[in-house]
Amino acid sequence: MTALLEQNTAVSSVNDLGISQAELTAIVEEYAGTNTDVKTPELVESKTLQLSENYPSSTANRAAWTHHAVNWSETDKPKIAIIIDDLGLDEEATYTFAKMTGPLTLAYLPYAEHLEAQTKLIREAGHELMVHLPMQSQRETADPGDNALLADLTFDEFSKRLEWNLSRFDNYVGINNHMGSSLTENPGLMVRVMARLKRDGHLFVDSLTTPDSVGVRAANAVNVPYAKRDVFLDNERNPDYIRGQIATLERIARKRGYAVGIGHPYPETITELKRWQETLEGKELQLVPISQIVNITNERRKIVTK
Numbered sequence: 001m002t003a004l005l006e007q008n009t010a011v012s013s014v015n016d017l018g019i020s021q022a023e024l025t026a027i028v029e030e031y032a033g034t035n036t037d038v039k040t041p042e043l044v045e046s047k048t049l050q051l052s053e054n055y056p057s058s059t060a061n062r063a064a065w066t067h068h069a070v071n072w073s074e075t076d077k078p079k080i081a082i083i084i085d086d087l088g089l090d091e092e093a094t095y096t097f098a099k100m101t102g103p104l105t106l107a108y109l110p111y112a113e114h115l116e117a118q119t120k121l122i123r124e125a126g127h128e129l130m131v132h133l134p135m136q137s138q139r140e141t142a143d144p145g146d147n148a149l150l151a152d153l154t155f156d157e158f159s160k161r162l163e164w165n166l167s168r169f170d171n172y173v174g175i176n177n178h179m180g181s182s183l184t185e186n187p188g189l190m191v192r193v194m195a196r197l198k199r200d201g202h203l204f205v206d207s208l209t210t211p212d213s214v215g216v217r218a219a220n221a222v223n224v225p226y227a228k229r230d231v232f233l234d235n236e237r238n239p240d241y242i243r244g245q246i247a248t249l250e251r252i253a254r255k256r257g258y259a260v261g262i263g264h265p266y267p268e269t270i271t272e273l274k275r276w277q278e279t280l281e282g283k284e285l286q287l288v289p290i291s292q293i294v295n296i297t298n299e300r301r302k303i304v305t306k
């Protein structure tokens, strides 16, 4: 019930973005217009993904987030998705995760090298892929990296950078923000990001690097499927702290049915995740890719907005 109320609030606050419906439509059309191969962001029927019967049944032009999703397994167990951010720069970490059981969700920095090879290895290992999209931070000393989305770019440059960031590898279900405590508070620019995600049917995960992020509201306004982070696992690189954060994640999942944790490719995090994964079966919890969480939130939102 809490989750439903939460979703309801998000839906009713779309207008708080300060963007008129006409402007919103114009932005969405602007991004859709550059596309020669428009895919619907609405879900489509799929036997392997066990989507609900309510979805339109066109099999052509499947949304990227279901097309590139890892196969979902349906159980009644509370579900937890683990996203690992900042991948790509340390190629050793890719090899480590490729050997781990999953499905984990791995978010790659677009400015890293050998991304095609790294992401292929990860996808073949049964993990899900996301683009970890660099966005402007509130901290002036924090450098989000090459081609990051910044608030003072021209719209033309903003769109070019967005396109570049989304073109570095394939087979990803969507994006989450790398840094971005400044940019995710900007409704006009977040709506542009969402319009581009909508074009190919990619999902959005708000890393919530600021409590004032408008990411989810922008996703809602443009009708992009989304989820948001519940817990950062390793803000302190200390095994006790990480175990405590994982316990919090478990509590949220048991209460609400699902939870999303974000960690980083630190040795401490990898060690604790491996230990935790061995305990999952006994705890009656299920590790799922982020797409499966997004499917749950999407379904709940439909119920609320009906």
Ligand SMILES: [Zn+2]
Pocket (backbone or CB within 6 Å): 085, 086, 132, 177, 178, 179
């Ligand atoms: Zn990051």
